[in-house]
Amino acid sequence: MKVLITGGAGFIGSHLAERHLALGDEVYIIDDLSTGSIANIQHLKLHPQFVYHIDSVTNTHLMAELVDLCDVIYHLAAAVGVRLILDSPVRTIETNIRCTEIVLSLAETKRKRVLITSTSEVYGKQDQVPFREDDDLVLGATSKSRWSYACSKAIDEFLAIAYWRERKVPTVIARLFNTVGPRQTGRYGMVIPNFVTQALTGADIRVFGDGTQSRCFTHVSDAVDALVDIAAHPGANGQVYNVGGNHEITILDLARTIRDMTGSKSRIVLVPYSTAYEEGFEDMMRRVPDISKVNRLTGYTPKVSLEQSLASIIEDQRIRLREHGVLTHA
Numbered sequence: 001m002k003v004l005i006t007g008g009a010g011f012i013g014s015h016l017a018e019r020h021l022a023l024g025d026e027v028y029i030i031d032d033l034s035t036g037s038i039a040n041i042q043h044l045k046l047h048p049q050f051v052y053h054i055d056s057v058t059n060t061h062l063m064a065e066l067v068d069l070c071d072v073i074y075h076l077a078a079a080v081g082v083r084l085i086l087d088s089p090v091r092t093i094e095t096n097i098r099c100t101e102i103v104l105s106l107a108e109t110k111r112k113r114v115l116i117t118s119t120s121e122v123y124g125k126q127d128q129v130p131f132r133e134d135d136d137l138v139l140g141a142t143s144k145s146r147w148s149y150a151c152s153k154a155i156d157e158f159l160a161i162a163y164w165r166e167r168k169v170p171t172v173i174a175r176l177f178n179t180v181g182p183r184q185t186g187r188y189g190m191v192i193p194n195f196v197t198q199a200l201t202g203a204d205i206r207v208f209g210d211g212t213q214s215r216c217f218t219h220v221s222d223a224v225d226a227l228v229d230i231a232a233h234p235g236a237n238g239q240v241y242n243v244g245g246n247h248e249i250t251i252l253d254l255a256r257t258i259r260d261m262t263g264s265k266s267r268i269v270l271v272p273y274s275t276a277y278e279e280g281f282e283d284m285m286r287r288v289p290d291i292s293k294v295n296r297l298t299g300y301t302p303k304v305s306l307e308q309s310l311a312s313i314i315e316d317q318r319i320r321l322r323e324h325g326v327l328t329h330a
């Protein structure tokens, strides 16, 4: 089989590429390196079944060729990360909507199967956990940039579902919940790589708000299991699936756990949201997925515990910090 992964040099995309290569498939990726990194695919570049294009999804000539060539398209290319969204809302909205439009319209022309990755962010301020795929989405005011991300991904979902219902393009949507693992960068705001770097370097571990907000983190290998199985399932067309972990933890407990696991002497400090992000920033207090729908479809159940996830991330960060000369011991 030939698969195309947009955003294939990103954190999740590169793990998905690895998995399909291990399955014996030919993997084509396209990534403009806006948030992805060549380092993420360095180890794959010489693989005989791996082809990479450092280019944008908006290069429609190239995309048409790639879509034509491949059997399945995973659309992961997107602007992600709360920091990036607040700093670059225009880029977030335009990238997320325009690229999905291009992928879906080419998939229609070539009659190809598409998996669109979405996000738990679309549930917004919904406070009834666990979140089910058919729950209402509760978004905040348009004056708050954060919600533009949720809204742009919700439009992507509407569009993917419409392409299936109206035009019979086989599309499916995966809503990813706080996916974590080796290679994730903290540059765009994600909490675990930031806490781990802070703990390993002895810097203050900066918990935003009062730390009682909680998340369910999903190891990238579990997320990849689900993506591969959902994409392959003919019964998934036009459907939305939550893909997440089932261990809920508060951000303050996460900070304590990371400090303990690294043996760090870092202080844990509480930083108001207005300092960390911007005045009036709205966070979600709990984010817990109901994963029964994807479990019924594919048998998905998370295999990697939070402790195992953290151990793999700490190890990866230690190596990277040593390579960059930031850590000389530890």
Ligand code: UDP
Residues within 6 Å of the ligand: 082, 121, 178, 189, 190, 191, 192, 194, 195, 206, 207, 208, 209, 213, 215, 251, 283, 284, 287
């Ligand atoms: N967070 C934090 N310190 C950081 C980065 C994030 O306390 O350095 C908090 C953030 O406010 C949120 C949680 O950790 O409550 C998860 O943040 P992340 O950006 O990783 O994901 P999301 O907000 O999309 O769930």
